[in-house]
Amino acid sequence: MLDKYNFKESEPKWQEYWQENKVYAFDPNSEKPIFSIDNPPPTVSGHIHIGHIFSYSQSEFIARYKRMTGYNVFYPFGFDNNGLPTERLVEKERGIRAHTLPREEFTQICLDVASKYVDDYKRVFIMAGNSADFDLKYSTISSEVQKISQKSFLDLYKKGNVYYAQKPAIWCTECRTSIAQAELESKDLESTFNYMNFECKALNKSIEIATTRPEMLCACVCVFVHPEDERYKDFVGQKVEVPLYGFEVPVLTDDVVDKEKGTGAVMCCTFGDETDLLWQEKHNLPIKVAIDDGGRMTELAGKYAGLKIKQAREQIINDLQESGKLIKSETLVHAVSTHERCGTPMEILIKKQWFVDLLSHKDDFIEMGKKVHWYPDYMKNRYFEWVANVDRDWCISRQRYFGVPIPVWYCKHCGQVIVADESQLPCNPIVDKPPVSTCPHCGASEFEAETDVFDTWHTSSVTPQINCGWGTDRYGKMMPMSLRTNAHEIIRTWDFYTIVKSFYHSNCLPWENVMISGFVLADKDNKISKSKNNAKFSPESLINEKSADVTRYWSATGSLGKDIIFSEGEFKNGAKLVNKIWNASKFVLSFLQDYVVKQPTLLPIDQWIIAKFNQMQKSFRAYLDKYEIGLAMAELEKYFWNFCDNYIEIAKRRLYNPQIFGQDATDSAKYACFVVLKEMLKMFAIYLPHICEEIYKDYFEKYEGEISIHKTQISYIPLESVEDIVEQGDAVVEIVSSIRRYKSENNLSLKYEIPKLIIKGYPEYVRTFDGDIKAVGCVLDIQYQNGDERAVIIE
RNA sequence: GGGAGCUUAGCUCAGUUGGUAGAGCACCUGCCUUACAAGCAGAUGGUCAUAGGUUCGAGUCCUAUAGUUCCCACCA
Numbered sequence: 001m002l003d004k005y006n007f008k009e010s011e012p013k014w015q016e017y018w019q020e021n022k023v024y025a026f027d028p029n030s031e032k033p034i035f036s037i038d039n040p041p042p043t044v045s046g047h048i049h050i051g052h053i054f055s056y057s058q059s060e061f062i063a064r065y066k067r068m069t070g071y072n073v074f075y076p077f078g079f080d081n082n083g084l085p086t087e088r089l090v091e092k093e094r095g096i097r098a099h100t101l102p103r104e105e106f107t108q109i110c111l112d113v114a115s116k117y118v119d120d121y122k123r124v125f126i127m128a129g130n131s132a133d134f135d136l137k138y139s140t141i142s143s144e145v146q147k148i149s150q151k152s153f154l155d156l157y158k159k160g161n162v163y164y165a166q167k168p169a170i171w172c173t174e175c176r177t178s179i180a181q182a183e184l185e186s187k188d189l190e191s192t193f194n195y196m197n198f199e200c201k202a203l204n205k206s207i208e209i210a211t212t213r214p215e216m217l218c219a220c221v222c223v224f225v226h227p228e229d230e231r232y233k234d235f236v237g238q239k240v241e242v243p244l245y246g247f248e249v250p251v252l253t254d255d256v257v258d259k260e261k262g263t264g265a266v267m268c269c270t271f272g273d274e275t276d277l278l279w280q281e282k283h284n285l286p287i288k289v290a291i292d293d294g295g296r297m298t299e300l301a302g303k304y305a306g307l308k309i310k311q312a313r314e315q316i317i318n319d320l321q322e323s324g325k326l327i328k329s330e331t332l333v334h335a336v337s338t339h340e341r342c343g344t345p346m347e348i349l350i351k352k353q354w355f356v357d358l359l360s361h362k363d364d365f366i367e368m369g370k371k372v373h374w375y376p377d378y379m380k381n382r383y384f385e386w387v388a389n390v391d392r393d394w395c396i397s398r399q400r401y402f403g404v405p406i407p408v409w410y411c412k413h414c415g416q417v418i419v420a421d422e423s424q425l426p427c428n429p430i431v432d433k434p435p436v437s438t439c440p441h442c443g444a445s446e447f448e449a450e451t452d453v454f455d456t457w458h459t460s461s462v463t464p465q466i467n468c469g470w471g472t473d474r475y476g477k478m479m480p481m482s483l484r485t486n487a488h489e490i491i492r493t494w495d496f497y498t499i500v501k502s503f504y505h506s507n508c509l510p511w512e513n514v515m516i517s518g519f520v521l522a523d524k525d526n527k528i529s530k531s532k533n534n535a536k537f538s539p540e541s542l543i544n545e546k547s548a549d550v551t552r553y554w555s556a557t558g559s560l561g562k563d564i565i566f567s568e569g570e571f572k573n574g575a576k577l578v579n580k581i582w583n584a585s586k587f588v589l590s591f592l593q594d595y596v597v598k599q600p601t602l603l604p605i606d607q608w609i610i611a612k613f614n615q616m617q618k619s620f621r622a623y624l625d626k627y628e629i630g631l632a633m634a635e636l637e638k639y640f641w642n643f644c645d646n647y648i649e650i651a652k653r654r655l656y657n658p659q660i661f662g663q664d665a666t667d668s669a670k671y672a673c674f675v676v677l678k679e680m681l682k683m684f685a686i687y688l689p690h691i692c693e694e695i696y697k698d699y700f701e702k703y704e705g706e707i708s709i710h711k712t713q714i715s716y717i718p719l720e721s722v723e724d725i726v727e728q729g730d731a732v733v734e735i736v737s738s739i740r741r742y743k744s745e746n747n748l749s750l751k752y753e754i755p756k757l758i759i760k761g762y763p764e765y766v767r768t769f770d771g772d773i774k775a776v777g778c779v780l781d782i783q784y785q786n787g788d789e790r791a792v793i794i795e
Numbered sequence: 796g797g798g799a800g801c802u803u804a805g806c807u808c809a810g811u812u813g814g815u816a817g818a819g820c821a822c823c824u825g826c827c828u829u830a831c832a833a834g835c836a837g838a839u840g841g842u843c844a845u846a847g848g849u850u851c852g853a854g855u856c857c858u859a860u861a862g863u864u865c866c867c868a869c870c871a
Contacts, residue, residue, distance in 0.1 A: 186868085186869085186870090189870095191870090193871090209871080210871070212871070213870095213871080224871085257871080258871085261871070262871065265871090266871040267871070268871080269871090272870090272871075273871070274870080275870080275871065276871080334869085334870055335868085335869060335870055336870055345870090376800095378799060378800070379799090379800095381798065381799055381866085382798090382799075382865095382866060382867085384798095385797085385798060385799085385866070385867060386866085386867075388867095389867060389868075488865085488866085489865095489866090491866090492866085492867090519865095557807090557808085557819095559809085561800090562800080562801090563864085563865085565807075567806095567807065567820095569806085569807070569819080569820055569821090570807080570819090570820090572820080572833095573819065573820075575833075576833065579831075579833055579834095580831070580833090580834090582831085583830055583831040583833095584830070584831080585830095586830065586831085587830030587831075588830085590830080619811095622811090623811095626811095630808095630809090631809075631811095634818080634819095637819095638818080644830090644831090645835075645836090648830080649828090649835095652829090652830085656829075737836090737837095740835095740836050740837070741836080741837060741838090743825085743826085743836075743837085744824080744825055744826080744836050744837040744838080745824090745837070745838080746825090747824085747825055747826085748825085748826085749825090749826055749827095749828070750825095750826060750828055750835075750836060751826090751828045752826095778828090
């Protein structure tokens with residue numbers, strides 16, 4: 001072995017080796033039980049960040065653990081490179097707007113940009129030592145995946161779980177598309193509460209209303225007051241005049257109105273917000289469209305037509321003020337639902353859209369959620385709460401360009417929906433022909449292609465179907481998958497929609513277990529955001545500077561499901577550990593050149609270190625079986641430092657001096673060192689795959705026979721030992737510790753030889769270790785005495 | 796407004812079923828000891844957020860309170 005470990009040389013070398021030799025490949029012909037992981041396809045929306053490394057490493061540890069404990073691990077790697085996130089990336093990077101370009105041209109640019117990013121993502125994940133099987137790579141824009149996504153739609157259509165309807169949908173005026181409830185993000189925005197009078201001619205008095213959206217005045221359909229509000233009793237049933245526009249609207253009552261809010265009288269516009277929507281349906285109010293797809297005022301707004309919402313609002317407030325109609329305007333901060341991708345406040349527009357029925361099966365989704373094992377368990381609450389709060393069906397059509405096409409045509413004559421035939425998939429209705437030549441409903445023969453594409457989640461919600469080969473024999477055998485891994489922010493989207501799809505398609509769970517990871521925070525309060533562009537947190541610079549192993553070590557120090565603070569200290573500990581593993585291995589192996597493995601009669605202290613190893617591994621496995629990667633590593637680490645600081649110290653005199661202690665004693669130490677180091681390295685290989693491979697390839701390969709440490713199996717060390725050997729050895733460490741304390745307190749060198757030591761109150765078996773205590777404690781003579789309390793007396 | 800997590804040493808956090816408070820880092824002391832000074836040994840340091848309760852016994856279980864973070868709702 002070399003003197004110093006150089007990760008800069010070692011890490012790329014082994015990464016290449018693993019890829020070339022397909023060390024992590026899934027074996028479809030293996031007899032071993034399958035452990036399948038539904039690994040999240042990262043959204044191709046920009047550069048990979050440290051949060052990716054953190055959460056992907058955590059689930060990757062599980063893949064390695066399962067691989068090394070008897071499973072045939074199915075660990076694919078996908079990339080979510082279609083849809084709005086990718087479009088936004090392309091628009092930003094190229095400085096273009098999708099709707100200003102011909103569709104084909106824009107799609108081609110998206111494909112080019114996405115493939116560049118996919119390659120880059122893959123490169124960085126490999127740099128981080130990720131052990132996914134990249135031969136199982138999928139991309140959500142590929143034709144294979146499009147086929148499954150469209151098949152999912154056809155299946156839902158056949159089963160009546162998806163429908164086409166013209167109804168109010170959540171709309172993003174920036175992205176010019178409908179979006180789903182799950183894509184909304186609540187944001188506190190500053191706004192103004194504007195008070196104005198609606199005049200009632202019949203009563204010759206005015207009703208005062210307050211609104212944050214005065215630009216919607218033109219779409220006002222009525223004014224609501226609370227039925228028991230004494231102030232406005234007279235107005236109920238009367239008509240009032242809308243300021244600036246002059247048309248009249250009725251005053252109605254509804255108990256949703258909050259008497260305390262604003263003036264207690266509220267104008268209802270179609271649609272200013274979701275309450276308006278509720279009222280419109282309940283009171284069957286007329287619909288007036290004030291805002292268009294791109295967020296500009298329509299003709300309805302009169303002189304404000306063509307203005308952006310914000311501009312129109314400013315101008316109308318101005319006009320109200322000038323005409324003396326504005327009573328007052330107060331600033332306030334209120335929660336506004338915005339599109340999570342761009343931060344634009346949502347609007348409600350009536351459009352024809354495709355919806356997946358969620359509302360009639362909420363109970364089933366809850367039941368499914370109960371059958372899944374969530375790690376950590378409390379994270380399931382987020383799922384249940386979300387499902388309980390879902391109040392609209394899932395709108396899956398997007399008026400965008402770069403995505404999976406909705407495989408549908410409409411009869412130009414009667415509007416009949418014609419869906420593609422499964423044999424046509426993947427299908428692009430703009431190019432392809434419908435499966436019928438005449439409309440089955442009216443017999444007409446002209447059709448209009450659907451130009452919308454699917455919501456990206458419509459595709460990513462079928463990753464289990466993609467992974468398990470939906471439609472092939474494999475599917476039945478592989479579903480449900482063993483494990484889904486993701487961070488907590490997409491429980492309500494990815495996890496939820498995946499459960500919905502598996503319920504509708506196969507009435508089975510998509511996976512048995514879900515492992516949730518946290519986020520990386522820069523400090524106690526701050527997320528590491530892309531906008532801050534903090535270079536020191538970039539995965540590449542961390543890996544280049546600190547090594548992939550150390551970066552992985554830091555990922556492992558996180559607790560399951562919890563956010564982690566970026567900590568220099570943990571990187572330091574990781575670097576120390578890697579260094580120590582190297583030095584300890586180098587030292588131990590220097591005594592084991594040309595070693596021939598044979599199990600000798602083991603000395604008690606050698607039995608002790610092996611027995612402790614088995615004990616540690618048991619708890620290590622128990623933690624990993626619960627996905628507690630950090631606690632498992634801590635167990636291993638603790639054992640390792642004990643091995644170095646106590647066991648090696650005791651064993652090394654035998655290794656150095658076979659002529660004094662005899663061949664049997666030396667063989668016993670050699671065997672224990674050999675076997676413990678080998679098995680420890682395998683366990684460390686889960687977390688620190690590079691350095692462990694380096695040592696394995698240099699030394700242990702010839703004993704194990706596998707071409708990589710990552711193809712070996714973690715195992716217990718066979719041992720026939722006396723009872724209580726762990727307690728016995730621990731007692732020895734305790735005594736040695738007392739001697740060390742004495743020397744430290746008396747400023748003595750640790751090699752100072754203590755002339756006489758009296759050990760009181762320890763069990764008889766301690767005498768067995770007489771030689772070990774003498775050697776490591778540097779004691780010349782030991783006497784044993786009985787006693788009630790344990791004591792170590794130095795004379 | 797509803798829900799969840801967290802609150803333990805100066806810092807970052809462990810603490811499985813209740814049984815004498817733990818680790819790492821930092822700080823301090825000592826040690827060149829024939830793998831490693833990027834090392835080793837040791838010391839200091841905590842009313843386990845607060846208040847009640849259950850119990851022979853509570854960091855752990857129950858109830859309330861406070862602080863904090865997150866999720867959801869609140870958009871007139």
